[in-house]
Amino acid sequence: MSWQLMLNLHPLLFRQFLLEMRCYLGLLALSALAISDGFRLPTSRSFAPLQSTPKDDLSDPSASESLSNYRASLPLTRSDSSIEQKRTVMKFGGSSLADASRIDHVAQLIKSQIGLGNRPAAVVCSAMGKTTNNLLNAGDFALEGRVNVDALRTLHLATIDEFELGEHLRTEINSLLDELENMLSGVKLLQELSPRSLDMLVSFGERMSIRIMAARLNQIGVPAEAYDSWNIGMLTDSNFGDATVLPSAPETIRKIFADKIDPNTVAIVTGFIAHDPNGKITTLGRGGSDLTATTIGAACELDEIQVWKDVDGIMSCDPRMVPEAVPISSVSFEEASELAYFGAKVLHPIAMMPAMRKRIPVRVKNSYNPEHPGTVIKNREEGRLVTAITCKRDVQLIDISSTRMLGAYGFLSTVFTAFEKNKLSVDVLASSEVSVSLTLDKKHSVYSGHSLCDDLREVADVKVKNNKAIITLIADVTRSSEVLATVFQVFMRQGIEVEMLSQGASKVNISFIVKDDEVVDAITFLHACFFEDNCLIEMPCPSPEEEYARDFQP
Ligand SMILES: Nc1ncnc2c1ncn2[C@@H]1O[C@H](COP(=O)(O)OP(=O)(O)O)[C@@H](O)[C@H]1O
Numbered sequence: 332m333s334w335q336l337m338l339n340l341h342p343l344l345f346r347q348f349l350l351e352m353r354c355y356l357g358l359l360a361l362s363a364l365a366i367s368d369g370f371r372l373p374t375s376r377s378f379a380p381l382q383s384t385p386k387d388d389l390s391d392p393s394a395s396e397s398l399s400n401y402r403a404s405l406p407l408t409r410s411d412s413s414i415e416q417k418r419t420v421m422k423f424g425g426s427s428l429a430d431a432s433r434i435d436h437v438a439q440l441i442k443s444q445i446g447l448g449n450r451p452a453a454v455v456c457s458a459m460g461k462t463t464n465n466l467l468n469a470g471d472f473a474l475e476g477r478v479n480v481d482a483l484r485t486l487h488l489a490t491i492d493e494f495e496l497g498e499h500l501r502t503e504i505n506s507l508l509d510e511l512e513n514m515l516s517g518v519k520l521l522q523e524l525s526p527r528s529l530d531m532l533v534s535f536g537e538r539m540s541i542r543i544m545a546a547r548l549n550q551i552g553v554p555a556e557a558y559d560s561w562n563i564g565m566l567t568d569s570n571f572g573d574a575t576v577l578p579s580a581p582e583t584i585r586k587i588f589a590d591k592i593d594p595n596t597v598a599i600v601t602g603f604i605a606h607d608p609n610g611k612i613t614t615l616g617r618g619g620s621d622l623t624a625t626t627i628g629a630a631c632e633l634d635e636i637q638v639w640k641d642v643d644g645i646m647s648c649d650p651r652m653v654p655e656a657v658p659i660s661s662v663s664f665e666e667a668s669e670l671a672y673f674g675a676k677v678l679h680p681i682a683m684m685p686a687m688r689k690r691i692p693v694r695v696k697n698s699y700n701p702e703h704p705g706t707v708i709k710n711r712e713e714g715r716l717v718t719a720i721t722c723k724r725d726v727q728l729i730d731i732s733s734t735r736m737l738g739a740y741g742f743l744s745t746v747f748t749a750f751e752k753n754k755l756s757v758d759v760l761a762s763s764e765v766s767v768s769l770t771l772d773k774k775h776s777v778y779s780g781h782s783l784c785d786d787l788r789e790v791a792d793v794k795v796k797n798n799k800a801i802i803t804l805i806a807d808v809t810r811s812s813e814v815l816a817t818v819f820q821v822f823m824r825q826g827i828e829v830e831m832l833s834q835g836a837s838k839v840n841i842s843f844i845v846k847d848d849e850v851v852d853a854i855t856f857l858h859a860c861f862f863e864d865n866c867l868i869e870m871p872c873p874s875p876e877e878e879y880a881r882d883f884q885p
């Protein structure tokens with residue numbers, strides 16, 4: 332067994348390194364930007380609500396309130412009502428907006444939540460269902476010479492028709508789809524799809540979903556207005572595919588919500604997409620709608636940021652991998668970020684940052700089961716040995732050993748420089764004086780066209796091992812001996828070999844590298860020990876705090 336333990340080794344260097352590496356996603360290596368110049372980009376950044384179904388369209392017989400009655404009935408301050416009023420931002424992801432019936436379900440949910448005192452200043456929507464993936468596929472097909480947006484047209488127009496949302500909206504969505512089709516024809520012709528063009532391509536999903544959601548809300552009596560996020564101040568840098576929100580954006584957002592948005596209407600805002608300072612469309616990285624929501628929630632200092640999913644909150648493990656996974660009642664901001672970095676698809680990795688800075692709780696709730704309290708993400712609470720288990724599959728393990736006997740400082744700095752040059756993101760890292768082992772995920776694999784191996788050849792032997800997986804325990808690492816004892820006993824019993832081990836600088840994660848084909852077994856056995864009282868080996872007795880934490884789980 333060859334594994335190396337990194338406990339607080341070079342913490343500053345390691346942290347800095349991770350931060351810098353994580354900043355880069357790099358959707359494509361192509362840098363040509365010419366293509367999107369040929370297309371119409373919405374450049375106006377003036378404040379402009381996009382669409383609000385006219386009052387004439389309040390045709391739904393099920394609507395229980397007229398618009399004006401609704402407005403009059405809204406309690407504007409806490410003292411107006413005996414119901415406690417909570418000002419929130421709600422985010423609904425693709426999994427909650429898959430089709431017409433899901434859009435309707437979410438609209439009705441928003442309406443009933445308002446009745447319960449949970450009043451969204453903004454609702455952030457992702458694209459419907461798998462629309463973002465379908466748009467990316469449409470881009471690939473266009474490069475192969477095929478332009479087809481039929482499935483996307485059917486999904487969006489069928490939703491409009493299902494609720495008879497009106498000709499005005501139909502025309503608006505049709506013209507977005509026509510614009511999309513023209514763009515794809517351009518891709519086909521020019522055989523070019525740069526990161527900037529990709530951002531414009533995927534933006535159509537969110538731009539359509541918000542208009543449909545706003546129309547349905549208006550139709551059932553909830554006044555709503557649709558906004559492309561740049562119209563409420565979401566500005567980023569020009570790092571297409573993985574843009575960073577500009578430091579000035581929160582203040583702009585705050586002012587727009589304070590001065591220009593009627594507090595009695597719900598702003599329906601596109602998640603995931605933004606504008607750069609030149610008015611070009613950018614994206615915040617996959618799953619970036621969570622970040623849109625936390626940015627708005629923090630900017631407006633709302634009471635709670637709610638991320639609505641199709642599961643009862645953050646679970647102890649991916650429920651698709653371990654059906655026995657249970658929801659966790661609360662996690663810290665740090666734990667939630669680490670979970671996201673290490674593969675839990677449930678939240679965007681940096682979405683926690685704005686909320687953490689302003690100490691605004693983020694709640695993950697289930698749109699299919701709104702009564703369930705979900706998971707609240709807030710400041711750290713002590714008491715649990717392991718909070719959750721997650722994994723990243725299909726990663727490469729790279730062993731880099733010095734051939735020149737450079738001093739540790741010189742060797743590590745050469746290695747880190749090579750990573751910086753190639754803009755490579757590292758997930759897990761362990762080092763000794765003359766060797767470094769680390770993992771790269773698939774999109775940064777050594778076969779993806781960068782020159783890492785060549786750059787290091789002079790000073791090191793580089794061995795690449797494929798088909799590995801990272802298992803990460805979000806745990807109380809002040810009790811790492813207890814965690815490690817259980818993990819190694821389980822793995823020994825099952826014959827699972829740990830190829831590398833690393834304890835993160837954030838003090839909440841312990842990661843193990845194992846063979847990819849052993850990962851499901853490994854996680855299932857660990858979950859049985861830490862969450863199900865069904866361990867293969869004898870576990871130490873839980874502390875009173877652990878028993879409390881376990882009993883407290885819904
Ligand atoms: N630890 C976890 N906790 C909760 N859900 C998880 C976890 N790991 C993976 N998932 C999966 O993430 C899915 C929700 O994420 P996603 O589909 O991206 O939602 P959305 O489209 O609403 O943003 C869940 O359906 C669940 O299967």
Ligand SMILES: N[C@@H](CC(=O)OP(=O)(O)O)C(=O)O
Binds near residue numbers: 423458619
């Ligand atoms: N639609 C974008 C943004 C997003 O956040 O989506 P979701 O909320 O469905 O994960 C994506 O698929 O990446």
